[in-house]
Amino acid sequence: MKKQDLMSIDEIQKLADPDMQKVNQNIFAQLNSDVPLIGQLGFYIVQGGGKRIRPLIAVLAARSLGFEGASSITCATFVEFIHTASLLHDDVVDESDMRRGRATANSEFGNAASVLVGDFIYTRAFQLVAQLESLKILGIMADATNVLAEGEVQQLMNVNDPETSEANYMRVIYSKTARLFEVAGQAAAIVAGGTEVQEKALQDYGRYIGTAFQLVDDVLDYSANTQALGKNVGDDLAEGKPTLPLLHAMRYGNAQQAALIREAIEQGGKREAIDEVLAIMAEHKSLDYAMNRAKEEAQKAVDAIVMLPDSDYKKALISLAYLSVDRNY
Template sequence: MDFVKSVVGAEMAAVDALIRDRLYSEVVLVRQVAEYIVSSGGKRLRPIITLLSARAQGYQGEHHRELAAVVEFIHTATLLHDDVVDESSLRRGRDTANALFGNAASVLVGDFLYSRAFQMMVNCGSMRVMEVLADATNIIAEGEVMQLMNIGNVDIDEAGYLHVIRYKTAKLFEAAARLGAILTAADVGRETAMAAYGMHLGTAFQIVDDILDYTGKQDEIGKSLGDDLAEGKPTLPLIYTMLHGSADDAAIVRDALQHARREHFPAVLGAVERAGALDYAMTVARREAEIALTQLAGLPDNESTQALVALADLAVNRSS
């Protein structure tokens, strides 16, 4: 990540300044909640992808910074809403906004961030940009509902799981990468390739997140181990164990998902390890990252392109 930051650091500083400027509201609680969640850390991968995608393709204007901030606002709004839905109390090692300010404030400030994002994207004067971001926001919302419908679902298969995360998580990665191609007026082939890069990168990133829920260290991942299990989410390690593990291990996972209790975590961890589910999930994540890399063929060989390559490696080789 150090190399990526060295390439994009100055521009991300400008984006961060823009984010704080656009966070302003005369309503004090809006400012407090929005500033709290935006300043809580995080990798800022999605806005970084927007900046790198544009610069890799030779963009020389300023709109990529505005769109990077828009992408971060949309992502932040989803986090606020996610934590309310999931009843989460910890994110990035800090209290969630809903734990600190309450569910109502979190939902309403999430709405503020969505609407502010749409105000900002108008400034770019591109109907194509607005179309991509509006579609992405709608699909992300559908992905959230799909995930909610799958809580405790012991019959979901790998294809169903991938469908959910490509909507819920990867869609914003896809849009972030596509925006760079739109800003440079790239041809349809290049725009499609950049979108595919983002989608496969985002898919790899989410699969690794789901693996880290079982293998990570709480102080590094910034949340409690077993959160997904406690929420009844059938992630890829669990799905693989139910389909390919022993009858006893599959039964352990099914029971844990249906009852969604954190105390099942040690037994479930043992089950997924015996089934080889964590190794399998990492294989799938690495495959997605490799597909993402193939989409960069034909880009100019510059530092921004090299940073996009580095992000694919980072997505799968990380501990948080």
């Protein structure tokens, strides 16, 4: 597909808007609870913006197979709930104070409330899956949440560890991010009654676009501005997280440069060290390396769904893959 034939993000959102409105309505409905704090904190985080890319993939995937039922809305909602719960827990673990350009839920409501409401949202996601009456989707979701938790623990082990390998880091990306994108595509294909080939295609699409998405986030952590990014630039280094650009710069830098990056990872990079690290990355084109890896993954996502029937929804999925690496936020 030629670049001029691709859809803009506005066109994609317009196409998916009827379904996404239903998803958003369902999200708010499912956050209702007799415990006021659950609704307050839950509404705070879901109203905080976010790209809603996982539910968007779910509704587009189902539509690309000709499905018009309500089950895809349920799929989109439960996937977004797993993601939302993981964000609440992430921000507590990382002691983050800013997300999407405003204070994190743990900053506003405290760590205990964030963890417990995150647990509520996780369990609500399982209630939604139960509504689908599909043991296959239940098994997929159970596996995905387990893999996600493993990824969280592995990332925790990688913090302040400059010995983290690129392969190890890519496994974390799969576990923490790409696996849930896989679920969005695969579960949508299942409720849409797709063939095994179509199901595998949309699962693969999710994995590749999810990987691309996270790699771009890694790049933006060092190249975007705080307002566009919605968090502090250089947070990954400040938290001692060895992401792909850092690992690349450390591998190809000279002994002095590698030692500086190792120390920054081990101690959690101070703000004044970020400029030095950025200069090393620029010298060795480390951000370009990570971005090129992201573009390769985006192309794999496009190639994965080439066999789907042609439609505006397939076109939207293809366009979304390319747009995932062409952004500054």
